[in-house]
């Protein structure tokens with residue numbers, strides 16, 4: 272089966288990789304280099320901590336459990352690190368909310384638990400948390416360097432005989448007999464039996480060419496970086512620190528395998544547009560109140576990144592009724608979800624299966 276995958280981010284890359292492993296004849300196309308879209312802007316926390324409703328939490332958790340195997344199969348250094356996600360609340364109200372969140376996650380079987388200040392200090396000796404009303408860790412969470420992972424997917428696809436077309440924008444789709452017969456890349460027509468649209472924020476436009484409606488919200492986000500630093504976080508993968516002052520968002524921090532610290536504010540979905548040096552400096556300074564080793568670190572602003580964000584914030588996955596050989600793969604939390612989505616999408620595309628787990632996420636809900 273000839274499958275053309277549009278978009279070589281972490282999601283399209285993972286789908287193309289699993290298709291190629293299973294014998295699909297894959298062409299992977301990106302208008303840029305692999306992994307340079309939303310995947311390159313991501314905080315890349317692999318987790319299901321705040322993911323709701325329950326079926327979506329399960330989906331994220333299953334994918335979290337797939338990450339080690341995925342990394343092994345890719346057989347490349349993609350900066351995958353575990354260590355859990357540590358968070359705490361500084362006031363009673365926040366503390367009660369955190370305890371309730373942990374209790375719910377435990378009912379759902381997610382590895383989250385409360386911990387005390389002495390364990391926090393043991394895990395992260397350099398952390399100065401201030402007042403702690405309640406603290407929690409989700410032990411199994413991790414992070415990855417998504418651009419390296421997307422690049423590794425593209426390399427493995429090429430090694431397995433697939434075609435990778437980087438710096439090649441898809442400009443149109445040709446159809447015949449109600450099905451997409453080829454994908455247009457400049458003057459070239461890439462003939463195919465199925466098309467996967469995994470083009471991140473551009474998915475809405477490209478799916479629209481095939482008559483498929485996939486609405487998105489605009490969701491800008493900013494994650495600033497430092498230069499590579501010696502180990503600042505000793506054991507945990509990600510820290511979510513409470514606001515220092517009323518009305519200020521929380522900050523989240525993680526240190527990649529490359530030594531670079533990434534710092535964002537608010538939740539994983541918070542909207543942010545300020546990518547100035549002044550704001551980057553301020554975020555590093557705020558993080559340094561909790562991690563004094565960060566004081567004086569040089570902040571490197573990163574331009575605003577746009578999350579692929581379906582209108583209802585849940586993934587959009589599956590063949591579209593309006594274009595039966597067009598498979599849509601659009602989602603936030605694509606870093607967490609890519610390994611599982613890659614496996615399940617390849618099964619649906621090549622075997623014609625309909626995987627029950629993906630039923631809540633079908634494109635038809637927007638039709």
Ligand SMILES: Cc1cc2nc3c(=O)[nH]c(=O)nc-3n(C[C@H](O)[C@H](O)[C@H](O)COP(=O)(O)OP(=O)(O)OC[C@H]3O[C@@H](n4cnc5c(N)ncnc54)[C@H](O)[C@@H]3O)c2cc1C
Nearest residue numbers: 278280281282302308309310313316441471492604605607
């Ligand atoms: C600030 C921020 C923080 C985030 N934090 C997290 C997090 O902590 N954990 C988590 O799991 N997720 C997080 N996300 C979300 C996650 O990064 C995305 O869900 C994921 O990267 C989506 O991957 P993708 O492959 O679908 O999209 P992308 O990485 O955007 O890939 C789409 C690709 O399609 C290509 N493309 C577009 N148009 C065309 C065309 N016409 N022709 C050919 N190619 C085209 C683009 O060049 C791009 O490479 C975050 C995102 C942002 C922006």
